[in-house]
Amino acid sequence: MKNFVRRPWDLPQRLHTPEDVYRDRKLHRRRFLQAMGMTGVAAALPFVSGCSEEATDEQIEKAGKADPLTKEQAGVYPAKRNDAFDYGRKETVKRDALEYTNFYEFSPSKDSWQHVGAFKPSPWNFEVTGLCAKPRTFDMDDVYKRFSLEERDYRHRCVETWAMCVPWTGFPLADLLKLVEPKKSAKYVAFETFERPKEAPYQAQSSQYPWPYQEGLTIGEAMNELTLLATGLYGEPMPKQNGAPIRLVVPWKYGFKGTKSIMKIRLTDKKPPTFWTTVNAAEYAFEANVEPDVPHPRWSQKTEWMLGSKLSPFDEGDRYDSVIYNGYGDYVAKLYKS
Ligand SMILES: Nc1nc2c(c(=O)[nH]1)N[C@H]1C(S)=C(S)[C@@H](COP(=O)(O)O)O[C@H]1N2
Ligand SMILES: [Mo]
Numbered sequence: 001m002k003n004f005v006r007r008p009w010d011l012p013q014r015l016h017t018p019e020d021v022y023r024d025r026k027l028h029r030r031r032f033l034q035a036m037g038m039t040g041v042a043a044a045l046p047f048v049s050g051c052s053e054e055a056t057d058e059q060i061e062k063a064g065k066a067d068p069l070t071k072e073q074a075g076v077y078p079a080k081r082n083d084a085f086d087y088g089r090k091e092t093v094k095r096d097a098l099e100y101t102n103f104y105e106f107s108p109s110k111d112s113w114q115h116v117g118a119f120k121p122s123p124w125n126f127e128v129t130g131l132c133a134k135p136r137t138f139d140m141d142d143v144y145k146r147f148s149l150e151e152r153d154y155r156h157r158c159v160e161t162w163a164m165c166v167p168w169t170g171f172p173l174a175d176l177l178k179l180v181e182p183k184k185s186a187k188y189v190a191f192e193t194f195e196r197p198k199e200a201p202y203q204a205q206s207s208q209y210p211w212p213y214q215e216g217l218t219i220g221e222a223m224n225e226l227t228l229l230a231t232g233l234y235g236e237p238m239p240k241q242n243g244a245p246i247r248l249v250v251p252w253k254y255g256f257k258g259t260k261s262i263m264k265i266r267l268t269d270k271k272p273p274t275f276w277t278t279v280n281a282a283e284y285a286f287e288a289n290v291e292p293d294v295p296h297p298r299w300s301q302k303t304e305w306m307l308g309s310k311l312s313p314f315d316e317g318d319r320y321d322s323v324i325y326n327g328y329g330d331y332v333a334k335l336y337k338s
Helices: 019-035 040-044 057-064 094-099 140-146 173-180 201-205 219-223 275-279 329-336
Strands: 125-130 136-139 150-157 162-172 188-192 214-218 228-233 247-249 264-268 303-306 319-321
Touching: 057 094, 094 162, 125 173, 136 140, 136 173, 140 228, 150 228, 162 173, 173 219, 173 228, 173 264, 188 219, 214 219, 219 329
Parallel strands: 125 264, 162 303
Antiparallel strands: 125 136, 150 162, 162 228, 188 214, 188 264, 228 247, 303 319
8 A cells, every 4th residue: 555645754756756747646645535534634634544655666667677778679769659549548657557567477466566576588589389381489689670669559458447558669469470471270379478486476376376377369369450569668678567578468358368478479270278267267258358348257347447546445546438349449340240
């Protein structure tokens, strides 16, 4: 939990946070206090809450930073923005997207940035295999040299109902698949991450889970122009906790499809097993498109809340109605017409 009211001896937040963010947070704080019935005199009390020290933006950024930029990377960031995409909402504050993440290999509690210290995302190779004419292995310098990277503003929707709007740096997965020349028989693409219990503490602790994390798409979904392999976030190389050095981004599907830290891409004729369908098929389907009218067995999917907008678990946050295909129907609805 966060400190909602700073103590007199703390550095004022505005000294290390851009002014608009600071103003935003103050607004949220006021709303929270109002929701708790603490207005007027009570809101002026300096010790309303204070469970633990709030990390600074710098601490969070530093914890997630991979190695210094290589020559190849340095030329890439920030990549040219693709203006065809915009959120239609306010961009999520960087700090919030780096602080609150799902990356079970490190932690089941959204705080992976605190547990990625031993993770080594470079050097990094990933192989592309299976039903294709030219299987091959890429290292990250290959990726930076061979593909044309761009920045895209995408909405992201987690199956747990939180959402964010963030600028990814990446390139269409289709560009990579074309290079390896998929065979006609390839109907699915499977993605797999690492198995490194020495670097990933929760992977070491939770042998009941079917590591390594795996996901899959149909070949049509994988070739769709929206589907990205992302190497960066907010104009910089991908923070460790967001999936360094390369991850999948599939913005019309629930976030768990977006495999982080990919080590294998495999073309196959069979629907691949996936991490969450193996853990709980009744709750996490293979297709996993954002569909507001299809409730999760334990909660409604009709609305979503924006990361960074809740100041306590009791706060509603900024809520929006969820949209079919997360609003990307123009690009993908055709995939699901039978
Ligand atoms: N390897 C791996 N990839 C993963 C996950 C994970 O636990 N492990 N979590 C998924 C889930 S549930 C979501 S919502 C997104 C979150 O991406 P973000 O933390 O960068 O916002 O990553 C997905 N990719
Ligand atoms: Mo998620």
